[in-house]
Amino acid sequence: xxxxxxxxxFPRNEYLRRLSLVKSxxxxxxxxxxxxxxxxNITYLTGYTARSAYVPQALVVAADEEEPVFILRRMDAxxxxxxxxxxxxxxxxxxxxxxxxxxxxxxxxxxxxxQAAGLEKHGIGIEQYxxxxxxxxxxxxxxxxxxxxxxxxxxTWVRLVKSDFEIEVMREAAAISDAAIARAxxxxxxxxxEADACxxxxxxxxxxxxxxxxxxxxxxxxxxxxxxxxxxxPWSEDILREGSQVNIEVAGSxxxxxxxxxxxxxxxxxxxxxxxxxxxxxxxxxxxxxxVQPGATCSDVANAFYRTIEGKGLKKESRCGYAQGIGWTExxxxxxxxDLTALxxxxxxxxxxxxxxxxxxxxxxxxxxxxxxxxxxxxxxxxRQIYVIS
Amino acid sequence: xxxxxxxxxFPRNEYLRRLSLVKSxxxxxxxxxxxxxxxxNITYLTGYTARSAYVPQALVVAADEEEPVFILRRMDAxxxxxxxxxxxxxxxxxxxxxxxxxxxxxxxxxxxxxQAAGLEKHGIGIEQYxxxxxxxxxxxxxxxxxxxxxxxxxxTWVRLVKSDFEIEVMREAAAISDAAIARAxxxxxxxxxEADACxxxxxxxxxxxxxxxxxxxxxxxxxxxxxxxxxxxPWSEDILREGSQVNIEVAGSxxxxxxxxxxxxxxxxxxxxxxxxxxxxxxxxxxxxxxVQPGATCSDVANAFYRTIEGKGLKKESRCGYAQGIGWTExxxxxxxxDLTALxxxxxxxxxxxxxxxxxxxxxxxxxxxxxxxxxxxxxxxxRQIYVIS
Numbered sequence: 001x002x003x004x005x006x007x008x009x010f011p012r013n014e015y016l017r018r019l020s021l022v023k024s025x026x027x028x029x030x031x032x033x034x035x036x037x038x039x040x041n042i043t044y045l046t047g048y049t050a051r052s053a054y055v056p057q058a059l060v061v062a063a064d065e066e067e068p069v070f071i072l073r074r075m076d077a078x079x080x081x082x083x084x085x086x087x088x089x090x091x092x093x094x095x096x097x098x099x100x101x102x103x104x105x106x107x108x109x110x111x112x113x114x115q116a117a118g119l120e121k122h123g124i125g126i127e128q129y130x131x132x133x134x135x136x137x138x139x140x141x142x143x144x145x146x147x148x149x150x151x152x153x154x155x156t157w158v159r160l161v162k163s164d165f166e167i168e169v170m171r172e173a174a175a176i177s178d179a180a181i182a183r184a185x186x187x188x189x190x191x192x193x194e195a196d197a198c199x200x201x202x203x204x205x206x207x208x209x210x211x212x213x214x215x216x217x218x219x220x221x222x223x224x225x226x227x228x229x230x231x232x233x234p235w236s237e238d239i240l241r242e243g244s245q246v247n248i249e250v251a252g253s254x255x256x257x258x259x260x261x262x263x264x265x266x267x268x269x270x271x272x273x274x275x276x277x278x279x280x281x282x283x284x285x286x287x288x289x290x291x292v293q294p295g296a297t298c299s300d301v302a303n304a305f306y307r308t309i310e311g312k313g314l315k316k317e318s319r320c321g322y323a324q325g326i327g328w329t330e331x332x333x334x335x336x337x338x339d340l341t342a343l344x345x346x347x348x349x350x351x352x353x354x355x356x357x358x359x360x361x362x363x364x365x366x367x368x369x370x371x372x373x374x375x376x377x378x379x380x381x382x383x384r385q386i387y388v389i390s
Numbered sequence: 391x392x393x394x395x396x397x398x399x400f401p402r403n404e405y406l407r408r409l410s411l412v413k414s415x416x417x418x419x420x421x422x423x424x425x426x427x428x429x430x431n432i433t434y435l436t437g438y439t440a441r442s443a444y445v446p447q448a449l450v451v452a453a454d455e456e457e458p459v460f461i462l463r464r465m466d467a468x469x470x471x472x473x474x475x476x477x478x479x480x481x482x483x484x485x486x487x488x489x490x491x492x493x494x495x496x497x498x499x500x501x502x503x504x505q506a507a508g509l510e511k512h513g514i515g516i517e518q519y520x521x522x523x524x525x526x527x528x529x530x531x532x533x534x535x536x537x538x539x540x541x542x543x544x545x546t547w548v549r550l551v552k553s554d555f556e557i558e559v560m561r562e563a564a565a566i567s568d569a570a571i572a573r574a575x576x577x578x579x580x581x582x583x584e585a586d587a588c589x590x591x592x593x594x595x596x597x598x599x600x601x602x603x604x605x606x607x608x609x610x611x612x613x614x615x616x617x618x619x620x621x622x623x624p625w626s627e628d629i630l631r632e633g634s635q636v637n638i639e640v641a642g643s644x645x646x647x648x649x650x651x652x653x654x655x656x657x658x659x660x661x662x663x664x665x666x667x668x669x670x671x672x673x674x675x676x677x678x679x680x681x682v683q684p685g686a687t688c689s690d691v692a693n694a695f696y697r698t699i700e701g702k703g704l705k706k707e708s709r710c711g712y713a714q715g716i717g718w719t720e721x722x723x724x725x726x727x728x729d730l731t732a733l734x735x736x737x738x739x740x741x742x743x744x745x746x747x748x749x750x751x752x753x754x755x756x757x758x759x760x761x762x763x764x765x766x767x768x769x770x771x772x773x774r775q776i777y778v779i780s
Contacts, residue, residue, distance in 0.1 A: 100724035195603030213585030334490035
């Protein structure tokens with residue numbers, strides 16, 4: 001029997017709006033076909049969130065077709081039928097024999113489709129950033145007369161400004177992040193194994209809040225003394241102790257959209273150094289948020305932070321954050337010195353102020369925010385404090 | 391202060407053994423330098439498991455140096471110092487300004503290192519499968535006189551045969567998978583939201599068993615009626631009901647090593663169809679395991695399964711599994727018709743017998759096994775049953 005279409009996170013018109021923005025970019029680049037390989041861009045344009053990107057799959061957007069065509073492994077076609085907004089005939093499953101085949105793969109099916117649909121005569125955009133050189137070689141060999149245009153990050157840049165629908169989903173994700181940070185404050189205790197505390201945080205990220213569960217579990221970062229100078233390590237097998245500091249980064253997830261959040265915990269009284277760093281960083285955080293308004297640049301926001309903390313004798317070597325949405329980090333606009341991307345309403349960022357000061361000492365705080373017509377809305381709402389466990 | 395070296399999952403000699411196998415492959419290919427980009431290959435050769443592969447990083451293995459050099463984002467260098475077996479001077483952090491830079495990235499730091507170390511005069515192996523065409527273009531442009539050799543999956547193939555140390559870690563991972571499957575049988579109940587059941591499964595995967603927690607949470611697949619015909623969807627927001635079927639795939643993880651496991655649950659009495667499919671698949675599973683012995687091929691194992699179920703009127707379109715270890719699927723040997731890879735002791739596979747028969751009906755069962763000198767050891771031990779929730 002045919003699989004039913006599942007509940008849709010967004011109305012059809014929302015996907016058509018996104019596609020029309022992409023088609024406009026395609027026209028600017030004089031291409032009438034776009035092959036989208038980036039899994040997050042595919043989610044954006046279709047609603048597909050199943051985890052099948054470890055094998056080749058591609059979405060073909062044709063300028064003169066309303067709906068795109070999704071070519072993926074046959075095994076995963078039912079998931080696409082269930083999740084995507086398109087009609088059934090726009091989902092094409094390629095044969096299982098292409099999996100782990102010695103010389104062919106799913107991109108051979110993509111080429112077959114482009115040829116059968118007569119699309120290979122047009123200029124075709126591809127996302128070279130997401131394609132291995134072996135795949136690009138295959139495309140150029142099998143479609144020798146096609147004019148290929150590199151459209152790396154073209155769709156990703158379209159994703160930068162969210163719709164109100166997307167903002168609402170990110171608010172839901174942010175509420176889940178808040179709940180996970182609050183749960184951490186309940187379970188981080190001396191004598192508790194890091195893994196056991198993390199199990200509770202993970203559980204909260206999945207259960208969600210307000211009747212809205214997390215729809216995926218993103219990486220949980222938990223860097224505990226003596227590892228607070230690291231930033232991307234998960235929990236360890238250690239037992240938490242009086243005097244331990246714990247840096248946590250989580251991201252609630254709804255329909256692929258993330259809203260990340262970092263907070264620092266101290267089991268027992270924080271050291272003077274930690275207190276001082278927190279006070280300075282908090283001032284920097286507030287200065288950065290005050291700098292957010294349409295027309296200001298990413299660089300302005302970052303420099304408001306840098307200027308504030310440097311005035312107090314603290315430095316942060318890394319950037320202050322990045323555009324955020326589907327799949328956590330969007331690799332486009334960056335809250336860094338020199339990024340002159342102008343802020344627009346409904347852009348969303350993770351203002352990521354983790355500061356790894358020494359090899360063995362770091363401090364984290366962050367917020368997820370959106371740009372509003374007049375300033376900023378901070379989507380995450382956890383108290384901006386060192387969480388002291390006493 | 392300097393960060394301390396953390397507890398090591400494997401002794402130094404184990405890493406040197408792995409490196410000597412890789413260096414032998416390098417000699418066969420007439421290269422004296424290898425640039426490893428695949429994050430799982432980096433884990434294999436160093437012990438590094440932090441989640442920083444979303445920005446460029448590379449391990450440089452030189453034939454005449456005992457220890458490799460790891461070049462990664464400065465922010466992540468402390469994690470490498472903490473986790474890797476190498477001495478401090480083998481960890482090189484590249485400047486934060488290369489992150490989200492408009493024209494440069496971490497591979498510029500890799501090129502700088504190769505030049506400074508005088509290694510660009512040698513033949514250099516690269517993993518083209520893992521590199522975007524933009525990166526390969528950069529390497530060839532900046533190192534115009536270097537002879538590059540594609541070593542796609544060369545290290546991955548070395549990973550295929552595990553050491554006894556690795557097998558022990560996979561046994562620990564398998565025990566965690568067993569515990570998660572057992573926990574699912576306790577929490578899948580009519581009236582329970584899928585997400586809430588999944589939160590408990592996730593929690594078990596992190597808490598682990600026998601004092602050994604999971605060290606990372608891998609994707610959890612939970613495909614419930616009417617989605618049992620899909621294979622890579624996570625939990626939904628639905629409430630479980632009498633008559634629901636639930637297909638679960640989990641993988642306990644220890645130090646990066648996974649041991650995957652699938653089981654099917656029925657809330658209430660299973661349908662006759664489900665019972666019949668289970669009985670046939672179980673017979674096929676046993677036939678496949680009986681075919682496992684050194685010298686048999688991957689194809690032999692797959693065909694033992696196919697032959698058995700086809701004799702009973704059932705078909706399975708997809709392959710019967712894949713090599714397994716660091717990062718779940720190892721993209722090398724595949725339990726498929728025509729894969730003539732000969733089994734050797736201490737190869738490990740996920741015998742993945744998920745069978746998605748119709749768009750709206752599938753059944754799953756699997757085991758993680760290792761090849762022994764005389765046959766097979768099944769590492770996962772959950773009962774081979776439909777878990778009936780009554």
